[in-house]
Amino acid sequence: MRAISLNKNYQFQRLYRKKAVGVSPVLVTYAAKNRLGIHRVGITTTKKIGKAHQRNRARRIIREAWRLTEHRVQPGYDFVFVARGRTTLCSMQEVHRAMQKHLAPYFIKP
RNA sequence: CGAGUAAGCUGAACAACGGCGGGCGCAGUGCCGCAAGGCCGCGUCUGAGGAAAGUCCGGGCUUCAUAGGGCAGGAUAGCUGCUAACGGCAGCCGAAGGCGACUUUAGGGAAAGUGCAACAGAGAUAUACCGCCGGCCUUAGGCCGGUAAGGGUGGAAAGGCGAGGUAAGAGCUCACCGGCACGGCGGCGACGCCGUGGCCCUGCAAACCCUAUCUGAAGCAACACCUCAUAAGGGGGCAUUAUGCGGCUGCCCGCCGCGUCCCCGGGUUGGUGGCAGGAGCGCAACUGGCAACAGGGCGCCAAGAUAGAUCGUUGUUCUCGACAGAACCCGGCUUACAGGCUUAGUCGCAUU
């Protein structure tokens, strides 16, 4: 299934006000419950990371990691992933591992 | 073989599985909707660059009056051509550099006018400090006059250099060179060559300026349409129907509209078009032209997103992969860039 993406600034601000649920050198994750019963995901790549090419690279890596993780996460939450400087240099597996760690409390219980 | 010059091309490839944007088709008639239609599924085609970048120029397109008049402002600056246009490109001219192939060049006007040239120096657009020469007074020396050859200062000192000439000197005279003016010849032209003349004219216009040419402004967050709205209310300033205010435009004219501006308050920040068949791309042994380019022929349609699509894993190969991501579209310029390839000249050495 396709995830609805967050695009409005106030939607991002709602998550930024909370504490990050996971922090690592390659990824920062924010999470909040919504009442829609579906996933909504936003990706932030700031200008600090680099030019357009580096930011596109970081977005693709994060999006691929989310694609492999999505089926294990309980629906009904908003997530925001923030790329950091090292995200453009590392491999997808590193980001994938960091994301699994950050989202472990939200996994579907067996 | 070595060194060096110029121009151009390219910008890792392949396979499997999974994933993403767009177009087209099919299907269940599964879900939503009154409907148009949308979502889900399958198949198929297609999917970033030479700079997509910087936003430095030019144009298309759109709105503002139908884009109008004048001033101010801005831009360009050898000539001829090319182009939709340009500050771009091509060829040529002049100047500078290089043994050479070749490269670089904002390169109009300083006798239209104004301004600036600090410090140093006697003097900076006009000059006599030292010196040289002559005359007078005459002890050293002083005074008057002539002189720009020599010294010194400076980025720049009154064309350069040699000879004649002179009291000493000086384009004062002469030869050559340089600059200027006039005439002739060649060239579409910039300009070049030749002849004659006299020697009054420093530099800076990327200082003001003059001359010639061009120039209305804003920009796809433009703009058009649909929907919801921009409300109601409160406070304050200006104005009292135009000699006012707002818009087109920095100012004046002209035109259009009419109460207007600020704060509080509360609300909206959705959708569709614009949007990709265009000054389009590719090919060649076509025609004209030195070339830029123009004309014709054949073939092709090739991203169109809207938080923004090209990726992940595995395997193989090589030269081990740089700079880097379309956002309305084109033509240039500039800047960044691992490597690889091609073509055409030049110089040196060796051999024939």
Next chain:
RNA sequence: GGAGAAGUACUCAAGUUGGUGACGAGGCGCCCCUGCUAAGGGCGUAGGUCGGGUAACCGGCGCGAGGGUUCGAGUCCCUCCUUCUCCG
């Protein structure tokens, strides 16, 4: 995506018909005042880098970076870099 503005020492900053040696303030160092500190007062360094000198000191380069015009650029022109602001 588009339209603009700025950059001068550690910080805030002045610098116009282009002219010597780049004002100033905070800061910093030393001294005085105090039992000690803060505040206050006085003096000083100007800061960086390269070269020379035992030292005092002298010279060159430096105004975001690189070129150009000029005898001479913080200033004028061109190209880049960085930061900030605005855009129903």
